Amino acid sequence: MDDISYRIIVDDAARDQAPLATLCGRVFGAFDPGYLDRLASVVDPVLVQALHGDAPIGFKLGYRRGATLFYSWLGGVDPDWRRRGIAEQLTIIQHDRLMALGYATVETRTRANNNAMIILNLRSGFEVRGFEIDAAGNPVVTQRKRLAGPT
Numbered sequence: 291m292d293d294i295s296y297r298i299i300v301d302d303a304a305r306d307q308a309p310l311a312t313l314c315g316r317v318f319g320a321f322d323p324g325y326l327d328r329l330a331s332v333v334d335p336v337l338v339q340a341l342h343g344d345a346p347i348g349f350k351l352g353y354r355r356g357a358t359l360f361y362s363w364l365g366g367v368d369p370d371w372r373r374r375g376i377a378e379q380l381t382i383i384q385h386d387r388l389m390a391l392g393y394a395t396v397e398t399r400t401r402a403n404n405n406a407m408i409i410l411n412l413r414s415g416f417e418v419r420g421f422e423i424d425a426a427g428n429p430v431v432t433q434r435k436r437l438a439g440p441t
């Protein structure tokens with residue numbers, strides 16, 4: 291489909307902030323690259339990229355939060371490439387890799403007004419596990435998916 295390919299990058303190679311910051315600028319509009327500083331210290335980062343030719347057009351990024359718990363932290367698709375199933379495909383690829391790596395659960399947090407992401411997560415097998423107002427005063431939904439084994 292449209293010459294789109296997907297690539298998984300793990301460990302230190304996933305900490306390279308420069309290309310990610312450029313894509314985040316496209317995905318999120320106003321984006322403070324300092325937000326990515328967390329990448330230097332997270333454990334076992336996993337980055338899944340969607341590429342059109344050599345150009346990154348979408349990504350999903352997360353890291354280890356426990357022995358079998360993965361935190362899916364950030365993700366998005368270039369506005370020119372949305373509603374073509376790219377985020378859904380990124381999610382499938384991320385979850386397949388997480389299972390291969392031995393993770394049992396994936397967790398994510400999303401602003402409560404982000405219908406697109408919450409719907410996509412529900413379609414991908416997540417369930418709502420929590421709701422809170424974060425430190426900045428934003429309502430946030432926590433969603434979790436059991437990747438393998440009994441619920």
Ligand SMILES: CC(C)(COP(=O)(O)OP(=O)(O)OC[C@H]1O[C@@H](n2cnc3c(N)ncnc32)[C@H](O)[C@@H]1OP(=O)(O)O)[C@@H](O)C(=O)NCCC(=O)NCCS
Nearest residue numbers: 364365366367372373374375376377378405406407409410
């Ligand atoms: C959320 C986001 C990643 C979805 O990417 P995408 O590639 O367009 O999503 P997909 O095409 O894979 O959509 C899969 C399904 O999710 C749901 N969905 C996606 N975007 C939606 C929207 N804007 N409104 C409602 N449902 C939506 C639909 O059910 C869709 O299936 P359909 O197109 O057959 O109806 C994208 O809108 C985005 O990058 N948003 C900004 C970044 C962001 O909010 N990231 C999350 C916080 S880090």
